[in-house]
Amino acid sequence: MIVGIDYSLTSPAICVFTGGRYSKFQYEKCKFYFLTDTKKYAQTWDDQIFGTRFSDYHCESQRYSTIADWATEHCMGASCIALEGYAYNAKGSSAFQLAENMGIFKYKLFELSLPLDVVAPTEVKKFATGKGNSDKPAMHAEFMRATKVNLKNKITPDKSGVSNPVSDIVDAYFICRWLHSKMNSVR
Numbered sequence: 001m002i003v004g005i006d007y008s009l010t011s012p013a014i015c016v017f018t019g020g021r022y023s024k025f026q027y028e029k030c031k032f033y034f035l036t037d038t039k040k041y042a043q044t045w046d047d048q049i050f051g052t053r054f055s056d057y058h059c060e061s062q063r064y065s066t067i068a069d070w071a072t073e074h075c076m077g078a079s080c081i082a083l084e085g086y087a088y089n090a091k092g093s094s095a096f097q098l099a100e101n102m103g104i105f106k107y108k109l110f111e112l113s114l115p116l117d118v119v120a121p122t123e124v125k126k127f128a129t130g131k132g133n134s135d136k137p138a139m140h141a142e143f144m145r146a147t148k149v150n151l152k153n154k155i156t157p158d159k160s161g162v163s164n165p166v167s168d169i170v171d172a173y174f175i176c177r178w179l180h181s182k183m184n185s186v187r
Contacts, residue, residue, distance in 0.1 A: 002183070003081045004176025005071060006168045009094075009101050011036060012067060013168035014074045015176035021079065025180045027147035030173065033074050034165045035067065041165055045155060051165065060097065068105040075114055082179035084171065085118045119178060127181070128174040136162040136170075143170045 002017040013034040017025060032049045036042055042053035052070065057063040075081050083106075086098065109116050122132035129142050140162040144150050151166045152159070162170075 001078050003075050003078045004172050005083045006171035011164040011168045013172040015172040017176050025177050032169050064101040064104045068108050072108045080115045082117045082175045085120050087121050124174050127178045136167040139170050
């Protein structure tokens, strides 16, 4: 089991590839999990995509711990985990909150001796589209080309552009696929 994670404060998403390291990476062998604060997205979309509504929290530390516990649960049994690193353009207090949030998650993975690889957002985008500065629509277009699945029409048909949770699921998919590729290039 290989796991790719697009980790955030508002809409984290996880792709779990259930095939083996040496098997072909296929959408059909992936399960997707995401957190949302939008009730209509918190549902099971098919036998592969599972949305969960954020639970209530009383302080930021509880919020970070709750998100980390949710993510850690989906990482149990993984042979390797890839986590998208920090975006360098994050500014202000949100950058600190993201760092605190991710720090708690990384610590929980460390405590459980779960293997972690961190990949830069630009590297994931370049892997997916050939351009390190690709936007959400370009990533979604490449996802549709690779999988023949239009997540935007499935999950957010009422939105005009590609947004959460679709963009987060797409990113998690490519993070997982990047890790699978990396693992198979080092034999």
